[in-house]
Amino acid sequence: MDLDFTTEDDAFRAEARDWLAAHVPARPLPSLETSEGFAAHRAWERTLSTGRWSAVSWPVEQGGRGASILHWLIFEEEYYAAGAPGRVSQNGINLLAPTLFEHGSPEQRARILPAMASGEVIWAQAWSEPESGSDLASLRSTAVRVAGGWLLNGQKAWSSRAAFADRAFGLFRSDPGADRPHRGLTYLMFPLDAKGVTVRPVGRLDGKPAFAELFLDDVFVPDEDVIGEPGRGWQVAMSTAGNERGLTLRSPGRFTAAAEKLTALWRDEADPADTALRDRVADAVIRSRAYRLFTYANASRIAAGASIGAESSLNKVFWSELDISLHETALDLLGPRGELSDEAGEAPADGSWADGYTFSLAGPIYAGTNEIQRDIIAERLLGLPKGRRS
């Protein structure tokens, strides 16, 4: 058991660090949840891809570096330590791409991945519906077979960044007569500017038009945009969900970077006699470190040939709660300035604590709510009986 990096690992880290130092914008980009910020972030994706840093773990043919999971973790640590911008293409890179690697055709990978890596096509995830959140399999939007493809109808909700994105991927009911709700679903991709698609931006808790409702009215999708077998969309979706909760959505780098900043803030701002606040800072540091080591252990398991299953639910609950406590603690440390929004003239200069806080509040809701994750942990990891959830 060791945590030693090889000279090759160190060289990779140094290369990433040098490149980021030379390219990370000197001033923060405007929020990616605004149209101006979205464009700036798209340009950043292009810059990343010119350095071949936008999707380091992908094969070289698709614009990646074929990096191991360990190198991916190293890259992410450097990325967040450098204060680089949030990733506007994350739905594509972290969710759709792994799904295509597992279930897509070679033609789909060749067509879709390079444009994703360069930021030319930004993807949105269109899973949830107004009546189907946690119980995703109850979804009602339909895909009906027509010559050469499918016609989509229905409504999708809470689709992150769909207000500005180019294309979406989602699940549709293609066999209404199937005996169980998980059967007869098909996984499809469609353009957000296609005929029949209406996008209605919805303000988030922070007021930004960062997600959208999608209304689909006889939207035609060709056969080449079905992922996996028609009718077996649930299986495809479950591999996406594993990625969403597990390693690829939340690398430890962002939490260790935030814990660094929090500690610096504590050293600068805190009343040393306030041991209650000190203990919360210490806990945030301890937990970000625990998350990092947990991830290294998982990376080692994967490198040794194991696969991570329901364990990804442990991750999901842990990082989402850690994210909130990191930000809450920072706002409390800031005292009266803790209520200032990031746009305020006197907002703290050391980072986006207010935006980060508001965003962190969504963590226990998206990517499968933490209640659902706890069910999975209890049933699949502890072996407790299934409850009334079907």
Place this chain on the structure above:
Amino acid sequence: MKFLLDDEQAEFGRTLDRMLTAADTPAAVRAWGDGDTGRGRALWARIAEAGVFALAVPEAQDGMGLLPVELAVSFVELGRHAVPGPLVESVAAGVLLGGLAERGDTAAADAWLPRIASGQAMVSLALAEGGPYALDADAADVTFVVTGADAPGTAELRTTAGHGPVQPSLDPARRLARPLPGTGATLAISPAVEAAATAAADWAAFATAAQTLGVGLALVERTVAYAKQRTQFSTTIGAFQAVKHRLADALIGLEFARPLVHGAAVALSGKSADAGAEIAAAKVAAGEAAYAAARTALQLHGAIGYTAEYDLSLWIRKARALRSAWGTPSACRARVLAGPVAPSPGVSPATGPAQVP
């Protein structure tokens, strides 16, 4: 980088588990609490035979050198089985004497370490970092104390044969007493004593963290088994979501404490300068997780969990006692903040316009 137990290390844990299961450890724990140490000593001999005490004794004194990863694996098992006795203290005493030997003072090491490694000597230890009491001084063959570290170079390592009255702990299997000053012999007075004692306290905190993790794991394992079998409202209580979610949270706490315990072991193997902060982080996380597991275990067992007859009590009470042994949560948190946030493998402090979401 391979942050994973190797097959031998994992097998070592399984072997200890089998041995401690077969040995009817709960009976030894209860006897120990009643002051009858015979079964506990027999268990001690078997643990020594399995090699546990040799893991913190240098090879020159019949040990296996310092093997912190194996030590973590074994202390998780000792905690899972609620093994009684000054286990942590014997290991830490090994580190202390080994540290003196490394600095050239081999007399005490040669006299005591082979006996510690072989299990012949059951040793307790009192250091300033661990508070005023020595654990199980009444059962131990000898208690080591370090005193007089007020001025540099004046620290003195002594043995004490006597102790004050036994102070019951809220874990009946832990018996606390103040060592009596002035009894026994002086083993060493030198600047090396201070450094060796500091290292010993770190190892004691580390072994306690691993032991605590094991206590927490046992609490969850036992409670899951109970929740699968206990029926109320015509259904097993484990099917109730409120029950499931508490157990899921208990598991999350423990599963994220485990890598910190292993991380501390790696820091100790590398003699990293940051090991103190790593150990403190592990101690806090394991302590909080095991304590939360104890609260959950008690709640989900209902009244039967509140009875002394039922074995669950052996772990519930230990989880609380270990929280403050060898480093209170508050002292450990302060120590974490004195160290780097992301110790080697390193991430340099954030520069530039860090943006979090």
